[in-house]
Amino acid sequence: MTTIGFIGSGRIGGALAQLAVAAGHDVVLSNSRGPDSLREAAARLGSRARAATTTEAAGAGDVVVVTIPIRAYRQVPVEALHGRVVIDTLNYDPARQGVVPEIEAGGIPPYLLLQAHLRDAYVVKAFSTVFFRHLPQLARPSGAPGRSAVPIAGDSATAKAAVAVLIDSLGFDAYDVGPLAESRRFAPGTPAQLAHLDPDGMFAAPGRPASAADLAALLEKADLS
């Protein structure tokens, strides 16, 4: 089993940690306020979970999930993540999460920001397309009817393979879209980013399963102009 470090243990981090513990993985939770603020959340998850600092979570994880508001990306520890596999769930939503000046200046697109900051980590974009409440609703065992695929993208084939194995254990098929830059095909505003949202109920409705074939069709529709 894998140890998963979490930098950010809010809605997405908490939902993924729950799936991870259920799958038999160990999780190390961290946030901006320090381990004391996470002891109760870790206790609720059981003996496979513990609270730590961000640097400890980064160092402990075979895979480390960075799932914080993107405006805080500079606080993600660089040295502790050197050579590690990192899942990047970050989306850029300036209205709700605050402006990132270097993105606004056009110097770098949001989906490349964390990899540029972490330099020597192997960043894989994943779980940026699933609303947190839908994660437990959509997770299914391997081969079960109605199992969903989630898009992933990254520049390291080895890291993507490790992340795909982890995603499989959490209840989803990983659909490899290509290098990290190709994650623009499932960035906010694209059809693939909305793959699991019921158009009638949106966030209030249960998550809608989307297979790899469904996802492929939606990824094709991305307007990249």
Ligand SMILES: NC(=O)c1ccc[n+]([C@@H]2O[C@H](COP(=O)([O-])OP(=O)(O)OC[C@H]3O[C@@H](n4cnc5c(N)ncnc54)[C@H](OP(=O)(O)O)[C@@H]3O)[C@@H](O)[C@H]2O)c1
């Ligand atoms: N919500 C969704 O359904 C969803 C879906 C797909 C992608 N995403 C993306 O995933 C990311 C997380 O979203 P979320 O909804 O889970 O956010 P959230 O509920 O607001 O949780 C954010 C977490 O990040 C922590 N954090 C903030 N600044 C930090 C820092 N400098 N160092 C370490 N931890 C820090 C927060 O800890 P403190 O409370 O201690 O500050 C909190 O645990 C965002 O980039 C979002 O765009 C969200």
